[in-house]
Amino acid sequence: MNSxxxxxxxxxxxxxxRELMxxxxxxxEFQVTTVATGQEMRSVLQEHVIxxxxxxxxxxxxDGMQLARQLREQTRLPVIIVSGKQDEADRVMGLEIAADDYVTKPFSNREMLARxxxxxxxxxEQQDVTPVSRDGKRRAYRFAGWELNLLARRLKSPEGQRVELSNGEFNLLLALCEQPQRVLTRDQLLELSRLHGAEVYDRSIDVQILRLRRKIEVDAxxxxxxxxxxxxxxxxxxxxQVLH
Incomplete structure (x- = not known):
């Protein structure tokens, strides 16, 4: 599955x-993770870009409604609530407080997929119009099938494998993702990627670029x-692609 x-x-x-979904x-062609509890949900959100x-x-x-409310208060993640309840008041509360959609059981797979x-x-569409999250943070960048998780500081390949990056490589890739399709000088990359201390010299960027190419390019x-x-x-x- 492409990451x-x-x-x-x-x-x-x-x-x-869970198995059916x-x-x-x-x-x-979706990536899917399934969990049974709110605690497991929070653990997954810390480790993966959902x-x-x-x-x-x-x-x-x-209390699933409380979990949904927490998601809405703490993130911009879209939430679809699933419930066996047919109560209109419960449905309205879910839509007003937390959910982007509300589906009652039983439901068809095709309906859920469409929703x-x-x-x-x-x-x-909303992110294209308002690209800044409530806390001003970005969760991840995706490019050419790759996924750079900013919270966990991890890089995942198009095949879904974790690729180890040094601190310098991560910061450099982050700087590049923040300024795509722009010419960045070595001085700018030094500043943006914070490659200071013992590495404050022009050619250190060339070395870091070479190492990064070996990890993300098909042919370095x-x-x-x-x-x-x-x-x-x-x-x-x-x-x-920016994920907030």
Missing amino acids: AAPHILVVDDDPAL YSYLTEN DLVLLDLRLGGE IRAVLRRTR SAPTLIRTERGAGYVFEAQV
Whole structure:
């Protein structure tokens, strides 16, 4: 599964439903993680870049509505609430307080897929218009199938494998993702990536660029992502998606 595919987190204490949603959504080219509790949900959110949460209101005694409210207060993640309740008041409360959509059980797989795609589409449109999160932070960058998780400081390959980066490599890649399609001089990259201390000299950037190319380029000797602009510096050619 390409790591650039939207990552759906399913939170439900019904193992049969978790298995069903995992199978169906992965068949439709989503990344999927499933958990049974609010605590597991919070752990996943700390480690992974999630695009949408599918949250059941009844989690073995936990208050799903409160979990949804916390998600809305602390993040900009879209949330689809799933519930067996047909009560209109409960539905209205979910939509007003927390949810981007509300689905009652039983539901068809095709309906759920359509709702997920619709919410993700609206979310992308909103981010294009208002690209700053409530706390001013960005969660991740995606480019050419790669995913740079800013919270966990991790890089995931298009094949979904974790790629180890040194602190300098991470900061340099972060600086490039923040300024795509722009020529950045070595001095600018030194400042943006904070490669100071013992590494404050012009050629250190060249060394870091070479190491980074070996990790993210298909062929480091013929780079397509990090291009050298002779006499000027470097350009990050990738189209970068920002996740808030």
